[in-house]
Amino acid sequence: MAPSAADEPEVALNGTASPETDGMIATRAHYAPPWADVSIIGIAGSSGSGKSTLSHAIVNKLNLPWVVILSIDSFYKSLDAESSRKAFRNEYDFDSPDALDFDVLVERLRDLKAGKRAEIPVYSFEKHARLDRTTSIYSPHVLILEGIFALYDPRVLELMDMKIFCEADADTCLSRRILRDQRDRGRDLEGIIKQWFTFVKPNFEKYVNPQRNVADIIVPRGVENHVAMSMVVQFIQQKLLEKSTHHRAALTRLELEAQSAPLSDRVIVMKQSSQMRGMNTIIHDIDTSSEDFIFYFDRLTALLVEEALNKVPFVAWNITTPQGHTYAGLRPKGEVSAVIVLRGGAALEAGLHRCITDCKTGRVLIQSNVRTGEPELHYLVLPPDIDKHEAVLLLDAQMSSGGSALMAVQVLVDHGVRADRIVLVTYSAGRMGLHRLTKVFPEITVVVGQVVPDIEERWVEKRYFRC
């Protein structure tokens, strides 16, 4: 088993000044999200040996959104006209490693290992070609790569944490293959059998079977093999636990580093004018009616968003007034969009739309694990052109330790949003969370309604949504 890179410390001060900030000398702390070092498990075996069934059974058993399956079938090469004709006559060898595009596979796996989003090609077995669209994989903690040649390419093996070889007798394999190819891939019986004896069987001996030599475990009888199943599941659970422990430890370490530093000048705390304090008083009062709470919260968040919009880039714009005079004004340099950190961030949407009625809004659901407090990414939809927007407002109602804000910013950065274009808008924030966040991302701007001394339960969204 390959040693896990997760054993290395995930937080390090590299002591370099950040290039984007003009002349600002800042030591940047490093944050590694739990998906930055995805564990990869390879499951290889003969066609029909139950790889895919086993993978799905494992994923179902774990039932976590960050354990995903990647089928090596997605990486079949698109066929040229000649090969395509062969393929339709069942004379093309799909069971040789040459049919697969390992270069692209390795590239995508390396992207995922680096915590980036990876676009996975979609291969059509009916057309024998890659389709124009891709599916994307982002932020898995554990990835199961399954396919007849999952353990074939040495570059892929190098990235793997566990290698499994599935075994089944040839009769079982052939009968499963007949059923599958008829049902899912629109082939006829004669073609399937022709393919089996021309390609599948000889290739198994030549290429597939030797993979058992590099496997960590060999699983006979596939999904019926309960002992093997629970071994694999346990291994993955162990990996997930390690990742979670490292992630939490990293967050704690950032916390300690952050305590002594002064707040960055990019953290803008709303001026506590008498109206601001008066509204805060009504919002904080446990005896305030829901109607009043929502009214004053909306009023206050509109002001937060107005303040945040002062931090987006503007360009000069000369206009002519109805009397024909010119005025040297300004306009926003480009599109400003928003990303809501669910569920709390949705409480700021009314305020957002008072300022930008048709603001494009992405949504990301980050939940703190009830047992460990670790933030976990559950759901993510972003505007497709978000990397082109001049500014992205990241909205959350409250930020206490800053764990989920850190993760949300990381998600935006992973999607090509420059950190200096991100403006985090939050009603209230803990001092330590602010330090931690701006230590890792010194270029982001934060607009905060009020700073509270310590970690606080998320009460604002409970009051706003009344549950």
Added chain:
Amino acid sequence: MSDVKPAPTQCVGPDYRSESQKPTAAVSAGVEFDTVTILPQTPQLIALLSIIRNKDTQRGDFIFYSNRIIRLLVEEGLNHLPTIEHTVTTPVGRTYDGLAFQGKICGVSIMRAGEAMEQGLRECCRSVRIGKILIQRDEETSRPKLFYDKLPEDIADRWVLLLDPMLATGGSAIMAVDVLKARGVPEERIFFLNVLASPQGIQNFATKFPKVRLVTAFVDQGLDEKNYIIPGLGDFGDRYYTR
């Protein structure tokens, strides 16, 4: 047009950006009166003003963006109301040392452009009472003349937010304050909320009423021969209601 001064220009944007990263724009002229508050000349405010000043802006956008400015004016105006210390318990059991608003308020709009500011007022103060004053230019004397007023009975006990988006010569605003004073409202309880003012209007108004507080978004360069504000934004009421 000797009383039109060039507009001051400066780089606008957050403090943490260097001058070279901030665009230059025309900002409000300064004033010498302590009772006059000009909204901070933020890039966003300048951008909002640019939209409503632009002759090509459609009515829907004019309404939306002028409302955003008006809300900022109301928020600033309300900051001058009296408060008392008020401590509350939060839903998580912490105590919060806050403030409670004191005193009753009401709005008074100078028809018709002032009525365009009522929505912004209501977005900050939900069920606020709103009185109205109609002042028009007398054709014979060309002086402003009071045609109609309907004000809350107890206005003398209230803080009054007087609404008129344009302050050119100050004729109607001065007459409106006179009406309020005649109803028993002392000057120090009147706030005049205004989007765009001329230096002359400010001068006339603030000299006449040294205790009335005036909150404006922008002081422009001056007035033309027809007493229109320069560079101005056209007729506010027309652009909001009918054009």
